[in-house]
Amino acid sequence: MLPSDGLGKKFSGSLEGDALLFVVYPRSPFLISPHLAKFCPRGLPVPCLYENGACRRILEIEGHLVPYKVFIASEGMKPKLVVQIFSRDKSLAGKALNKVREIYRVNFDYSRFLKRTEGTPIYPIARKHYGLRPTGVPSVYEALIDSIIEQNISLNLAMKIKAEFVRQFGERKTLSGEEYYSFPIPRKVGRLEPATLKKKIRTTLVKANAIIEVAKLAESLPPVEEIEEKPEDFMRYITRIKGVGKWTAELSIAKVSRNFNIGPYGDLAVKRGFQRTFGIQSEEEIREIMSGLEEYTGLILYLMALEGHRKR
Incomplete structure (x- = not known):
């Protein structure tokens, strides 16, 4: 059935x-x-x-x-x-x-989100992007590596590095003349030498080390349900890896979580979006303007990041 x-x-x-x-x-x-x-x-x-x-x-x-x-x-x-x-x-x-x-995220109720934002400064943004939501990432492992790659570089460069990582180490199939790719599996990535990975995908040695360490830990990473219940515990656990900080941990949770309770307040595109829209960018001010909407933190920060990425 x-x-x-x-x-x-x-x-x-x-x-x-x-x-x-x-x-x-x-x-x-x-x-x-x-x-x-x-x-x-x-x-x-x-x-x-x-x-x-x-x-x-x-x-x-x-x-x-x-x-x-x-x-x-x-x-x-x-x-x-x-x-x-x-x-x-x-x-x-x-x-x-x-x-x-x-x-x-086919079961997400955007109408409820919109209703909750009525009367708040976030409402015009929610209306502007009517129904929009980010896709989720299939696994905690993939979300972490995604987030490591995206650290401190432009989105365009991050996409190019990620694509090279997938081409070099993922699986590829051709069906009806179209190519399909998988995300590289942990056991393959975990066997790599940091210098080799750095050279292959043109990233930094710190990022290469962090990616390999995450791959080695993949089998012991907590399930999404546990991360959603105790996100602070996961953040303390994963930030022990050199090259994985608070921003990376928050972003990885936002990518893989089935809800929007967590998001990267310190993201530069998020700050730029709040600056352009509301004239603010400190985390304290951002949290204040989002007061009462904490269950939609990840979605709101995503929409504000889009405002930050937008060409003026």
């Missing part, structure tokens, strides 16, 4: 060649394509590739590499996603589909 989407509708699943097709109806309003366009640059496998209104990558599910492709059929008030999962194993495909639903 295929799982419900949590809104009383069922996924439809049908076999097409070596793929199972599913239709998913996200909770409205729903907007995801602007995020994909910005954070999955054309031609750069990070590992997702977003082209012609569809996003594709490979997931690792229980030791199996499962390629999938999500077609953004419609957004707004009547959103619809068509998901193509390349597996004839319905159980495996179902698990991959559940992970895709988490990644695309």
Whole structure:
């Protein structure tokens, strides 16, 4: 039996060649394509590739590499996603589909968020980006490495380094003339020498060391549920790695969490967004303007980072 989407509708699943097709109806309003366009640059496998209104990558599910492709059929008030999962194993495909639903945050209630911001300075920003949310990251391991790569460099450069990391050490499959990539698995990354990784992806030695240390710890990283319950414990644990500070820990939690309780207040794009919009940028002032909206911290900081990235 295929799982419900949590809104009383069922996924439809049908076999097409070596793929199972599913239709998913996200909770409205729903907007995801602007995020994909910005954070999955054309031609750069990070590992997702977003082209012609569809996003594709490979997931690792229980030791199996499962390629999938999500077609953004419609957004707004009547959103619809068509998901193509390349597996004839319905159980495996179902698990991959559940992970895709988490990644695309299809059950997030943006209307409730909008209502909560009414009467606050955040409301115009919430209205401007109506339905938008970031995609989630499939694992704590991937979220940490993503965040390490993004430290103290421009978003464009981070995407290029991430793509090179994926090309060099991830798995690649070609299906119907299209390339699909996986994020590099921990055991492969953990065997690398820091100097080799530094040279291969053109990053710093400190970042290369941190990436390898995270890969070595991957099997012992706490589950997402535990991190959400005790984020401070996770931050104390992971910041013992040289090259992983508070910003990296906060960003990694924001990327992988199923809620928006945590976000990187110290992010430069976030500060720039608050400066442009409200004329403030200190963490104390930002926390004050967001008072009462703490459960949406990650989403608000994400939207403000977009304001910070925006060309004036």
